[in-house]
Amino acid sequence: MNSFVRRRDRRGRGIRGPLLPPGAPARRTRADLFDDTVLAAMDRLERRWPAVSGTELAVEDVPPSDPAPWETRGVPLGRLFPAESGQPARIVVYRRPVESRALDAEDRVRLVNDVLVEQVAELLARTPEEIDPDVGRP
Numbered sequence: 174m175n176s177f178v179r180r181r182d183r184r185g186r187g188i189r190g191p192l193l194p195p196g197a198p199a200r201r202t203r204a205d206l207f208d209d210t211v212l213a214a215m216d217r218l219e220r221r222w223p224a225v226s227g228t229e230l231a232v233e234d235v236p237p238s239d240p241a242p243w244e245t246r247g248v249p250l251g252r253l254f255p256a257e258s259g260q261p262a263r264i265v266v267y268r269r270p271v272e273s274r275a276l277d278a279e280d281r282v283r284l285v286n287d288v289l290v291e292q293v294a295e296l297l298a299r300t301p302e303e304i305d306p307d308v309g310r311p
Contacts, residue, residue, distance in 0.1 A: 207268050207281075208232055214286045215264075218293055222304065225293050229263040236267045250274070251288040253295050264292045 193200045211232055219226050236249050248270045256262040266288055275281035287301075290308045294301040301308045 203272070204232075204234075204268060207272065207285075210282055210285050211266050211289070214282070214289050217286075218289055218304070222293060222297065224297060227261050228293075228296065229261050231263060231265045232268055233265055234267070235269050250284070251292050253292045255296070262296055264289065264296070 211230065215225075215230050236252070249267060250270050251264065251266045254263040254265070266285065271284055271288065272281060275284050286305070287308050290301050290305045294304045297304070
């Protein structure tokens with residue numbers, strides 16, 4: 174009997190497996206990085222406006238295909254669902270529309286902040302400029 178141990182596959186390429194271990198920072202997806210951006214922006218807003226601390230925050234890839242009747246101006250970047258029937262208010266940010274409009278990572282951070290500021294302003298019945306004086310500025 175031959176005690177030959179096969180260390181390569183039949184084409185000689187070697188054993189296949191993951192390129193990065195599961196905990197490596199480079200393994201994070203674009204969706205994970207976008208979630209971090211949204212959480213950081215909301216954290217800044219909650220520190221400035223404690224009234225929004227009970228608001229639920231969600232990120233979805235795309236908005237539903239059946240827009241609300243008042244949404245007639247294109248694809249929404251975010252949406253506010255007001256509190257009702259004992260459920261807290263909820264802000265949803267749509268990842269793909271935001272990413273498609275952003276020019277680079279810095280622009281994406283600014284755009285996420287603007288979307289959240291607009292939704293928080295609507296929630297608190299204030300203007301976006303009251304929530305963040307820098308909203309809409311490049």
